[in-house]
Amino acid sequence: MIVEVLYFAEFKDITGKEKEKFEILDNNLEALLNILFEKYKLRSIIWDEKNQKIHSLISIIINNQAIHKKDPLLIDISDGDTIAFLLPVSGG
Amino acid sequence: MHYNEDFVKSGIYNKGEIVLESIIKSVKANPKIKKVGSIHAFTGIVRDSSINGKPVARMKIDAYDELANKSIFEICERLKQEKGIMDVKIVHLKGEFELSEDLVYVVVASAHRKEGFDVISKAVDMYKKEIAVWKREDFNDGTSEWIH
Numbered sequence: 001m002i003v004e005v006l007y008f009a010e011f012k013d014i015t016g017k018e019k020e021k022f023e024i025l026d027n028n029l030e031a032l033l034n035i036l037f038e039k040y041k042l043r044s045i046i047w048d049e050k051n052q053k054i055h056s057l058i059s060i061i062i063n064n065q066a067i068h069k070k071d072p073l074l075i076d077i078s079d080g081d082t083i084a085f086l087l088p089v090s091g092g
Numbered sequence: 093m094h095y096n097e098d099f100v101k102s103g104i105y106n107k108g109e110i111v112l113e114s115i116i117k118s119v120k121a122n123p124k125i126k127k128v129g130s131i132h133a134f135t136g137i138v139r140d141s142s143i144n145g146k147p148v149a150r151m152k153i154d155a156y157d158e159l160a161n162k163s164i165f166e167i168c169e170r171l172k173q174e175k176g177i178m179d180v181k182i183v184h185l186k187g188e189f190e191l192s193e194d195l196v197y198v199v200v201a202s203a204h205r206k207e208g209f210d211v212i213s214k215a216v217d218m219y220k221k222e223i224a225v226w227k228r229e230d231f232n233d234g235t236s237e238w239i240h
Binding site: 061086089092 | 136158162184196220225226239
């Protein structure tokens with residue numbers, strides 16, 4: 001399946017892109033994270049090594065809706081989904 | 093976001109797309125304007141130092157437009173329910189900004205001044221915490237940092 005990742009703030013600086021499409025084989029978020037972590041230096045920002053889940057400060061957004069689970073194996077994704085990982089906001 | 097000079101919608105706009113005067117003009121076109129006794133305006137601009145005192149050369153603002161527009165709409169609708177508040181507009185700009193350039197506008201129209209001052213302060217606190225906008229400070233020494 002094909003999913004699209006949107007990049008904001010640090011993520012945009014690190015990847016050099018606003019968005020990117022990925023082909024993934026499994027229908028959960030872990031499959032996407034594995035590809036992202038291999039391609040970019042995003043693991044230290046997104047992944048909580050101690051607790052082996054997505055860091056509590058990261059908001060996961062799928063199709064403009066917040067997802068409250070942090071275990072990527074429990075987060076289902078579908079073909080055509082748009083996904084973003086957000087750090088805490090800081091309005092001007 | 094599209095800019096209509098007769099009706100300014102709250103939300104995220106590109107730098108240079110909108111000015112404060114047009115937001116005030118739009119508020120004054122509100123059918124409830126005859127019940128308004130004060131219009132309050134807040135402008136957030138780029139300061140030359142970070143919160144820790146580090147010299148800032150310029151700033152970048154990034155936004156997740158769909159989420160930020162939804163949150164801004166909800167904040168404005170919530171605040172319009174407060175007593176004596178006739179209109180609330182929040183416009184946040186995005187792009188690259190030099191020192192002293194405008195970043196954000198909040199305009200509140202109220203029946204009496206006290207409730208307008210209270211609500212404009214609440215609106216600023218709310219947009220800083222709730223909308224999907226991020227700022228990067230580019231420092232004089234060539235380094236930069238996204239603020240969270």
